Amino acid sequence: MEEFTFEKCKTKGAYSAKLKHNKKLELKNLKGKFEIVSETPVLYLIKADGYNIVVHAYGEILFKEGTNVDEMKELSAKIYSILLKKVY
Amino acid sequence: MRGLLLISGGLDSPVAGWIMAKQMELYSVHFSGEPFVNKEAENKAKSLAKAVGCKKFILVPFGQIQEELTKKCNHRYYYILTKRLMLMISEKLAKKYNCDYLITGDSLGQVGSQTLSNLTNITMATKMEVLRPLLSYDKIETIELAKKIGTYELSTGPEMCSLLGPKHPATKSSIELIDIEESKIDLNGMMGAALNKIEDEDL
Numbered sequence: 001m002e003e004f005t006f007e008k009c010k011t012k013g014a015y016s017a018k019l020k021h022n023k024k025l026e027l028k029n030l031k032g033k034f035e036i037v038s039e040t041p042v043l044y045l046i047k048a049d050g051y052n053i054v055v056h057a058y059g060e061i062l063f064k065e066g067t068n069v070d071e072m073k074e075l076s077a078k079i080y081s082i083l084l085k086k087v088y
Numbered sequence: 089m090r091g092l093l094l095i096s097g098g099l100d101s102p103v104a105g106w107i108m109a110k111q112m113e114l115y116s117v118h119f120s121g122e123p124f125v126n127k128e129a130e131n132k133a134k135s136l137a138k139a140v141g142c143k144k145f146i147l148v149p150f151g152q153i154q155e156e157l158t159k160k161c162n163h164r165y166y167y168i169l170t171k172r173l174m175l176m177i178s179e180k181l182a183k184k185y186n187c188d189y190l191i192t193g194d195s196l197g198q199v200g201s202q203t204l205s206n207l208t209n210i211t212m213a214t215k216m217e218v219l220r221p222l223l224s225y226d227k228i229e230t231i232e233l234a235k236k237i238g239t240y241e242l243s244t245g246p247e248m249c250s251l252l253g254p255k256h257p258a259t260k261s262s263i264e265l266i267d268i269e270e271s272k273i274d275l276n277g278m279m280g281a282a283l284n285k286i287e288d289e290d291l
Contacts, residue, residue, distance in 0.1 A: 014126065037123060038151075040158040042252060045123055054124060054251065062251075064126045 004080060006073045009062070015069065017061040017076035025057050025083040033082055048075060055079060091219065092117055092178055092187035093142060097133035100193030100222055102239040103230055105140040107221040108191050115185055116142040116291075119150035119174055124251050132242060138291045139239055144185070146288040148177055153278050154252050161269040164258040167201035169269055172213035177279055179214045181286070190214065195222040195230065200257030209261050 009016040027044050030036060038045040043056045051072065054062040061076050089112040093105040097118065105114055116137035120130050134145050150170075157169050178190050194202050201210065211218050222230060234240035 038155055040155050040252065042158055042163065042254075043124075052123070052126075056251075058255070 004076060006069070006076060015063045015066060015072050017073070017080075019059040019080070023059055023084050025055065025059055025080075027055060027057055027083065029083050030055065030079075034079075048079075051075065053079070055083070089113065089189070090115060090185075090187045091189040091191045092182045092185065093137070093140075093191045094119075094174060094178055094193075095133050095137050095142075096193070097129055097136060097243070098193070099234055099240070099243040100195065100230055102136040102140050102193070102243060103234050103237065104191055104193035104219075104221050105137070105142060106233075106237050106239070108189075108219060109141040112189070114140070114142045114191070115144040115146065115187055117146040117148060117178055117181055119148050119177075121154060121251065122149065122151045124151050124154070134291070136239055136242055139242065140237070142291055144288055145291050146181060146185070146286055148181075148282050149285050150174075150282065153282060156273055156278060158252050160272045163254045164256065165261060165266065165269050166253050167257050168206050168210060168261050168266060171201055171210045172266070172270075173275070173279070175210065175214040175216075175218065176275075177282060179216050180279070180283060182216060185288075189217050189219050191219045191221070193222055194220045195225050195227075200259050203259045205260045206258070209263050209266055212263060 003020040004017050006017045030044055030046055035047040036044060037047055043054055046053050046055060051066050052064040061079055063072050066072050091108050091112045091114050093114050093116045095101045095105060095116045095118050108114060118130060118133040130147065137145050153173060154170060157166060161169055175190065182190060194207060196202060231240065234243060
């Protein structure tokens with residue numbers, strides 16, 4: 001499983017997952033796995049398990065609302081496992 | 089005399105508003121990044137607008153515009169293009185609400201869009217006078233003033249304005265290049281759609 005940190009972001013007022021090592025996220029791999037609310041070249045906004053989630057191409061996952069940290073961490077791990085692609 | 093303060097909810101724009109509130113009545117406009125941000129950013133901007141003495145808070149939905157710019161335009165010009173659009177929309181709001189000036193918290197050199205070259209090209213988006221009382225302030229001066237007037241703590245709360253922004257924004261631009269980028273989007277259509285959905289409330 002990919003290692004990441006998970007904490008409340010002071011400036012963004014949301015919980016955020018960040019990869020410990022920079023990796024490229026293939027955002028289009030989210031299609032068909034989650035409901036896509038909005039897609040741009042730099043981030044997707046998705047809905048999953050009742051959460052609104054911003055998935056940024058540089059590797060950050062932001063939960064717009066939510067307080068259940070364990071649930072959000074589990075979801076972050078799932079998203080990372082779907083998206084990660086090694087860049088050489 | 090009345091000024092329209094473009095308030096992001098960050099550190100600078102409330103301080104700019106506080107300075108100008110000594111000279112004129114203030115209204116405020118906030119460009120909401122929903123659905124990419126939650127309501128906290130909007131609530132914070134409103135609280136700051138009230139704290140610096142704005143009499144009205146106008147909310148413009150801007151998320152779809154940000155999305156469109158990100159999809160269709162050269163991403164390096166994202167901040168320049170969004171700021172130009174904000175000024176264009178603010179000019180229309182200024183006419184609607186009888187405001188004589190636009191006010192922003194820009195200062196020179198702090199971020200990519202705030203170089204002289206870019207500020208010139210951003211300002212060309214409007215025919216109105218744009219007042220920038222923090223233009224020559226450095227960050228430390230702005231922080232000290234924010235602490236003095238009581239907006240610092242609130243300004244350090246939630247803000248997601250850079251969520252869609254590039255890692256390496258353009259520090260220089262030309263009006264010709266900007267025209268090319270703006271021709272890739274339906275400017276009038278997007279502005280019209282946003283203006284049809286504004287909300288306002290007295291503070």
